[in-house]
Amino acid sequence: MVTEQALFSIPSDGVVRSSKIHRHHIPLFAGKLPNTVAAKRFSAALDRHDWNRNPLIYALRRKRNQRISVRSERRETYDALGTALMANCDYNPDSDHLFEVMCSTEQLAQQTGQLHVDAATGRKTCDPVYKALKDWEDAGIIVVLKGLDPDSRQQKAMRIWIKPEFFAGLGFSVAELREIVNKFRRWLERKGLRETYRDRYSEHLKRLARSNVADITDKHSLKNLLKKIKRHVLGEDAQQQDEKKRIVSDLEQHLIKTEEALSAAPAKEERRYWKLYAAWKAQQPTATSYALENTARQNRPELSVANGEAYWRYLVELIPPVGS
Structure with a gap:
């Protein structure tokens, strides 16, 4: 709702003066x-x-010598x-710092x-905020x-x-805050959103690095404060466990990607020739397989294990027929 009409007063001198606009919106x-439990509970x-x-x-209003009751506006x-x-708010404990307002x-x-x-100048203001x-x-x-x-x-x-003090004012203890953050992390894991x-x-x-936003890089005391807040909420042990879980999760993701790469069509073909050669080599004396590999190096010096499919395929082609 917009209330941009100024209030007018007509004094005895007959001159109309406009009073200051109390508020625009x-x-x-x-x-x-x-749609998260954390945001809904705090809201x-x-x-x-x-x-x-x-x-x-x-306490702030007493310190400022203001009246104790906050105006309704x-x-x-x-x-x-x-x-x-x-x-x-960012409730993710994987972030560098907890509870950043990401806008x-x-x-x-x-x-x-x-x-x-402002309709005349186009200037944007948000003084109440x-x-x-x-x-x-x-x-x-x-x-x-x-x-x-x-x-x-x-x-x-x-x-x-x-800060945790904001949530404390709403009635949340540090233990409750820790529980909510941990539940948010488990929700991310369960939904695969981590x-x-x-x-x-x-x-x-x-985005912050590209924008004209205050830089935290050299604000060491602030970074220490934010780390202290994160330790205070998560707990020292919880934070260490979280870091271990993050490392394990990264390794698991790496293994999954590696297995997916190996299971791709070209990889299957490559493994087929390797299996054929490995099965033949297992049934031969070491000297026989060594001689065949030595022949491959002499005939095709440009090939090696690093060439993958081409190398194993050439070795399979060099395998002598049964009974020869």
Whole structure:
């Protein structure tokens, strides 16, 4: 819903003055919530959440000397934006860091109906979203990475991670959070989506590298913080077990691809000649097979085991007839 009409007041001097527009749009999540248990559970908790009773938001407002009760407009923004974060959050423990919001601030504003485009200039603004993110960053429930573009002297696009404290405010303990993340990993394995999500995360990192987004490369303290959060949620042992499972999974995938390659039509033909020669060689004295292989090297020095089918086929052709 758009409320772009300015409020007018007519003072005693008869001059009409327009007051500042209170807000352009009413916050409402209009994105798509993923069909995963993690996103649905956190979203359902947000629907029941009272931001006035959130201990970290309460502490922040006291620190700022603001009134304790959050205005209804800001609470509506919190609700819509929180759902957008849940919908775009990366719950995959295979990723470098947990709980990254894998979309831009502009996309968050679009999904919450808070992206305003000025009709005259075409300038895009989403101040309510920025203010809400600033509140949450100051309250210590999200991590925001910012950067300055040295050429344009403007702020780069932000990267956002959700901290466990955000979920704690919704009523989730670390143990419950760990259980949800582990269930998400098992769901990926059961659905065969682990590799898909890993590729998705890889594409996300490549997209960030191509875009004007704040770079985490030299932010060592931030990277250490994000690693600490991941260890805190997964647990040291769980993280090590997860890494072992990832390595085993990679090996299994490699073996599957190797077997598929060997079972292809050309490979079957190649193995047929190798089996024929191996069966003959097993019935011969070592000197006989050695002499035949030596003859092959002299007659066709360009052939070797590396040539595969051609090499084994030539050896089979050199096998003397039975009784000769």
